[in-house]
Amino acid sequence: MGRYVARRLLQMIPVFIGSTLLIFLLVNLTPGDPLLNLAGPRALDPNVRAQLTEQFHLDRNVFIQYLYFMKGVVTLDFGTTFSGRPVIDIMKAAFPITIRLAFLALAFEMLIGLPAGLIAGLRRGKLFDSTSLFASLIVIAIPVFVLGFVVQLFLAIKLGFGSPTVGVTTPWKDLVLPAVVLGSLSVAYILRLTRTSVAENARSDYVRTATAKGLGRGRVVTVHLLRNSLIPVVTFLGADLGALMGGAIVTEGIFNIKGVGGTLFLSITRGETATVVSIVTVLVLVFLIANLLVDLLYAVLDPRIRYA
């Protein structure tokens, strides 16, 4: 177990370096002057320019800049934006909001997706199964920005169900509708994964054994069948967590949430290299660690899996 974790952590290092370098190169793909518009229509004072160039190592090539950046990241110093605001402050403001939103979305996904998938899997070919499968395809086909506006228009504005935009203090109750929109795509995937997995395992030997031992149907289904069927679902959730954190750009925009997605999008369009790269670095870390936890969870869920 310990050795397995150590090996996985070592394997993460090249992926982490590769992903962060990739985003660094993408941000700096075209040679432009990030200081060009810093002073608005006026030209930047030459002394200030020289100082900023020195501070951000703008006269060095991209790879050297990357090394300077990583040197900072290792010591948890994410640097400052071009206008001097520490990036860590920006992240401290944005991440708690997005974490709350992602938490609600995950809860919604599991509360709806898992039971529906379980029922559909147990009753394959029946009405509930085919209806929920088709409904899930429709949800997958509707882009999140369309769904967001439709929910905002019909649920929030016309029916007065929840708030159409999120207030400054981002109270939990305002985040419910955005979380439903954000999680809807994943609900469809979780439903389909659970259903497939349950249907496959329902005819396995261990379920038959459990039934033959005389266990009640509820116990067989929840403890034996569902638990072993969760592996693909958990795999999906691990990848989904990263997507929820960073992929909320659209949802946060529609509901006016000042989270990671919105901050990231603004920073990209304004060319704030340090903020973009720092946030993406954190997101990549979240993604990698979530995937490691998922792999460790496999052993908990399926007793046949052991890590040497």
Add this chain to the structure above:
Amino acid sequence: MPDRSAPSDSPDAPSNSQASQKSQTSETRSGQGVTTQQSGIRPTGDFATPILPAAAPARDIRDTSDAGDISGSTGKPRSLFTDALYDLRRKPLFIIPLAVILFLAIVAIFPSLFTSVDPRFCQLSDAAKGPIKGHIFGFDRQGCDTFSRTVHGTRASLEVGLLVTVGAVLLGAAVGALAGFYGGLVDSVLSRVTDVFFALPLLLGAIVFLSNFQKRTVFVVAFALIVLGWTQIARIMRGSVIGVKDADYVLAARALGAKDSRLLFRHVLPNAIAPVIVVATISLGIFIVAEATLSYLGIGLPPTTVSWGGDINNATAALRTTPRILLIPAGALSITVLSFILLGEAVREALDPRLR
């Protein structure tokens, strides 16, 4: 006789499928067969899936029609694809989406067959006006004809979707096939490269990439999505190739002295490509969504190109007063994506022998 096992991405797949090949029973023929776990949307874990020490329940994957083929009564053996096509021809869930897609293709190629109104002829005096004769869906906020813009917007979406899918399949299949076929160091390196690209979310990476470009044509947007969107195909191709590369017919060909290139192109790829086709069909829909999302965010296709995403973005400001302007391109977009996803699902069911 081609191996008909559905290539699985779990490492114990080869032994599993070979074991079940030996048994000639076919109790899963009834259509109640074991459903595949590889639903194409499983995003991670292919490189990290731990090996199940105990064998998974034996899956029977033989089709009863094989027996007839072996005995020679039907002449030429039917391939997996012929079988699939035979199945698909009678399925409404295949025919209907296919018809919709063909119709959309015609709309994309000849938009003027469906509307004679110029999508770029806009008069502010018409802004947000309701439907009148000759303009069945009314006008958008700039006073352009909504129906005409929706019809003309089809092309951009389908072009990007098709370009990205072709590019992602070529790149992803090449990387995945090489990694799976050669294994060892090649596999380790290519798999890590795939991991690197996989760790960046598609939309996020595409936004960053596209923010570098002032002139964003269809090709630039497609390129951005290819660069960040090929990883899933690569993972599936790799798993699929690993599943068939040790099959008896491949070993036999190798023993006869076939070169690697011949083994790969003649024996391994044709038997490993099925899951990729399924995922590619579904991905086409997903890539269309990605393009529309980028255009909606204002960082995809420029406003000069008529596109659904751009029009939806334009309509958001008038959502409360005239939701129709938003709902019409959004409906067209959703129907298009749904068609590709349904088509992919139907193809998956037909190509997966475990469902037979």
